[in-house]
Amino acid sequence: MSKQTPAQKRAQHNYYQNHKEQKVLYAKTPKGRAAAKRAQRKHYLTHKEQINKWHNAYRKTERGRAVSKKASMKHRLKKVYGLTLAQRDELFALQRNRCKCCSSPMPGSVVGWHIDHDHKTGIVRGILCHHCNAIAGMADDNVEHLRCVIAYLEAHNG
16 A cells, blocks of 8 residues: 555544544444444454454553453443443442452452353342352252252351
């Protein structure tokens, strides 16, 4: 691709400024979104190696790791639990930033807090520390099983 002259750059800028509203309106139509997606895909395929090189270099920086981790968490929250970060934070604030089960202010592991949900319905029940989440998971959400374990512990702990 050849370099543009200053006159060509000015002409391109003026054209864009004069047609900005039309482009925005077109981008909001299904046909416009499809065209934009095709253009993005074509650009990516044309510059794939350079884009991947930049992305990989960025992901190795401290900021890149943090951004990638947050984006991954946002995607998982939405996909698995149907929650946004704001909804998750609001739920946790309602629990006074503590485990809903044992009221511990500490997550109990380096992984952090766990979102507890009913595996049959998918409904989020609360945010738990690692220990409470492990207990609930090992019991397979079976209350009767937990009662048996409690009885066992009471009988053998004096």
